Amino acid sequence: MKAPGTESLRLRKQPAALAVVPILPACPTRELPHTSLGLPVSSSEDRRDSKAYLQLFLLVLALVGFGLVMVYSASSGLAQFRFDNGHFFFQRWVLRALVGVVALLIAMHVDLDRVRECAKWILIAGFIGLGIVVMLKLFGVGKVRGAYRWIPIPGFGAFQPADLMRLALVIFLADRLNHDKGALRDFKDYVRHAGVVALAMFLIVLQPDLGTALAIGLTCALMMYVAGVQVVHLTGSVLSAAPFVAFIVFGLGYRKERVMTFLNPTGDVQGDGYQITQSLVALGSGGLTGLGLTKSLQKYFFLPEPHTDFVFSIVGEELGLMGTLGLLAGFLLFGHLGLKIARQAPDFYGFLLASGLTFMVMVYALINVGVSIGMLPTTGLPLPFISYGGSSLLLTMVGAGLLINVGRTSAQQPAGILVEESVSWQRRPRSRIRTPVLSGR
Numbered sequence: 001m002k003a004p005g006t007e008s009l010r011l012r013k014q015p016a017a018l019a020v021v022p023i024l025p026a027c028p029t030r031e032l033p034h035t036s037l038g039l040p041v042s043s044s045e046d047r048r049d050s051k052a053y054l055q056l057f058l059l060v061l062a063l064v065g066f067g068l069v070m071v072y073s074a075s076s077g078l079a080q081f082r083f084d085n086g087h088f089f090f091q092r093w094v095l096r097a098l099v100g101v102v103a104l105l106i107a108m109h110v111d112l113d114r115v116r117e118c119a120k121w122i123l124i125a126g127f128i129g130l131g132i133v134v135m136l137k138l139f140g141v142g143k144v145r146g147a148y149r150w151i152p153i154p155g156f157g158a159f160q161p162a163d164l165m166r167l168a169l170v171i172f173l174a175d176r177l178n179h180d181k182g183a184l185r186d187f188k189d190y191v192r193h194a195g196v197v198a199l200a201m202f203l204i205v206l207q208p209d210l211g212t213a214l215a216i217g218l219t220c221a222l223m224m225y226v227a228g229v230q231v232v233h234l235t236g237s238v239l240s241a242a243p244f245v246a247f248i249v250f251g252l253g254y255r256k257e258r259v260m261t262f263l264n265p266t267g268d269v270q271g272d273g274y275q276i277t278q279s280l281v282a283l284g285s286g287g288l289t290g291l292g293l294t295k296s297l298q299k300y301f302f303l304p305e306p307h308t309d310f311v312f313s314i315v316g317e318e319l320g321l322m323g324t325l326g327l328l329a330g331f332l333l334f335g336h337l338g339l340k341i342a343r344q345a346p347d348f349y350g351f352l353l354a355s356g357l358t359f360m361v362m363v364y365a366l367i368n369v370g371v372s373i374g375m376l377p378t379t380g381l382p383l384p385f386i387s388y389g390g391s392s393l394l395l396t397m398v399g400a401g402l403l404i405n406v407g408r409t410s411a412q413q414p415a416g417i418l419v420e421e422s423v424s425w426q427r428r429p430r431s432r433i434r435t436p437v438l439s440g441r
Contacts, residue, residue, distance in 0.1 A: 053407025107401025129161025211379025
């Protein structure tokens with residue numbers, strides 16, 4: 001006979017490979033994210049103590065603040081020449097950054113279940129925006145630098161629907177992959193998800209904007225991979241799309257010249273290779289510690305778009321190798337904290353949403369830096385949080401807010417019993433939370 005008030009904890013028999021860690025006996029059953037990369041999932045008690053979302057919030061503010069400084073430094077000469085006001089771009093960037101911070105705070109506290117319920121409508125809004133851009137192209141309205149990518153909005157400037165679409169696809173895929181997690185390995189279910197992504201990429205290519213389309217495709221492919229979609233399906237999609245991409249690159253427009261310039265950047269330094277040559281000159285001029293803040297020479301009409309596409313090169317010129325490494329460390333920390341939040345997410349949907357939002361930022365950062373240092377062909381993608389822009393910053397801040405929201409929600413979840421099959425780096429979606437069975441015997 002047990003002493004009064006004594007309870008015995010009886011757990012269902014588990015295979016020897018499973019590690020069972022009791023935390024709190026009386027807790028509701030809920031799923032832990034499927035760790036497709038085999039990431040060791042922290043206990044619920046660790047999640048409540050985790051400050052990753054607070055660290056990420058401060059990091060995002062720091063990156064935006066750094067972006068404000070670099071946009072002012074990189075754009076002052078160009079703004080003085082074009083508008084007779086050296087603060088023109090900076091003033092607009094401050095206003096947009098404030099709007100972005102407000103959007104960040106709202107996204108941090110919005111109900112994630114509401115976001116999931118609105119996933120389809122957000123995606124439809126993205127397709128409507130891309131459809132409007134296609135219509136504007138048919139009528140020859142809104143052409144900027146040879147492309148139709150923006151919807152003119154009086155008083156705001158212009159809105160780029162592709163920025164909305166990349167966020168919409170992450171939210172939509174997180175919802176659908178979570179809904180179909182029992183059939184992720186079925187080819188027909190994969191085709192449904194991949195078809196939506198392919199349609200969005202096709203509409204973006206029509207603008208034309210191949211770089212953004214490929215960045216979105218890579219982000220979605222990474223999401224599907226960590227969700228547990230078979231690698232053979234993803235590989236098949238890449239191989240199927242390769243001929244179309246090759247035709248677009250080598251058979252249409254200016255893209256062939258960009259690729260040939262990438263392969264031989266010094267072949268025509270005054271023509272197609274001008275941008276990348278000037279970018280490398282800026283990076284090389286900075287040396288170890290840089291010429292000093294605001295003292296760039298390349299921004300004075302040598303390097304095109306110094307405050308947008310090639311702001312990373314201005315960072316290297318003014319702050320040197322130390323400045324560029326510091327900025328790269330900031331993005332690596334963003335990726336670390338984002339994946340940590342994903343690993344600690346309260347459910348599979350949160351895991352997918354946090355992973356996708358992290359991939360979205362990291363893919364854009366990787367491509368922008370790769371272009372600036374001559375490792376990738378010129379694409380025109382912005383550097384998240386740093387490059388001057390409107391819709392790009394706004395939607396990136398919304399995505400960062402949702403990512404922080406996942407971490408904040410996870411930290412508030414009750415504890416449970418962690419059942420972990422493997423902590424190796426393998427794609428085994430097996431981890432989950434189980435509730436112990438109490439017995440009064």
